Amino acid sequence: MTDQKPIDKTKAQNRKILFSCVFVVGAMVGLAYASVPLYKLFCQVTGFGGTTQVATEAPVEVSEKTIKVRFNADVNSGLNWQFKPEQREITVRLGEDNLAYYMAENMSVQPITGQAVYNVTPLKAGQYFNKIACFCFDEQTLEPGQRVDMPVSFYVDPAIAEDINTQDVKTITLSYTFFKAEASVEAADGNEDQGG
Template sequence: MADQKHADKTKARNKRVMLGCVAVVGGMIGLSYASVPLYALFCQVTGYGGTTQVGTDAPRDVSEQTIKIRFNADVNSRLPWQFKPEQREMTVKLGEDNLAHYMAENMSVKPVTGQAVYNVTPLKAGQYFSKIACFCFDEQTLEPGQRVDMPVSFYVDPAIAEDPNTRDVKTITLSYTFYKAEASVEGPDGDEENGG
């Protein structure tokens, strides 16, 4: 009788341990799925990792102080596009609404959809760099051989000059990398580069 009670207690304890392990594993899986959007939200709010801000309008106060903006463009090897900035750099006033242009061209014989990811360096400048309008906000579909102008409207918050951590920033580099969108209209991993 005592052996049966001991066996029942052991079974109950093992069941609790197993349920606890399943709950921990389930929680870890749930956190792994939630971590990407939560990290993206954190970066967007804080500018961490060079994530820029999204603005609706440039501030009314434009400073006479200037900063140099450099432009960089890259394309992932799976995307058969050419992509480059139309200007290598500009000197802008803090708080001023500016317009820069990039050019993209689909080098394949099929329509292809791409999505740009972006950041600024130095990373600490991300919280002061705001985009008002940008091609990077949406996926872009280019027809075969199509070449398009891709503008970005931005400003640099004058508060960057007041922050002790960013007073030394004289140049900001805005970088874009275009990737093939997961649901590209040309289909999954076609052989676009070879024309078929």
């Protein structure tokens, strides 16, 4: 009977180690799935990586201080669209609601859905750049040859002038890149674009 106790103790230790390993692996898988939404939330809250903020309206007070906002547009090679800003640069008052337009045109012979990703540079200005309404919030579907104006309503938070880290920022560049949306990729399987 005395031989049975060391075997039982070893089995109990092995079970503890097994459960600990299963727990660690489960926690790692959970963290892997949570990392993308947590990183996205972190970027939205802090403006990290040039991520802009989302607002429902511009502040009531508008500063007399101004800043230049430049506009940039790119299209991923997998999307047969032309995409460009209607204006290259505007000077805005801090806190003022502004409206800028981009133009997109589907150059293919079939409907295509695109999704824009965006950021601002310098990256440290992201937390002060606020979008009120933007075409980038939703996927955009364009019919063959369709050309549309896409507005973005935004303001630059007056606090940018008070932050010691951003007092040197005189110009902010808002950049968009359009990609083919997943729905378009699936619909296009076996039926590739014929446009030029």
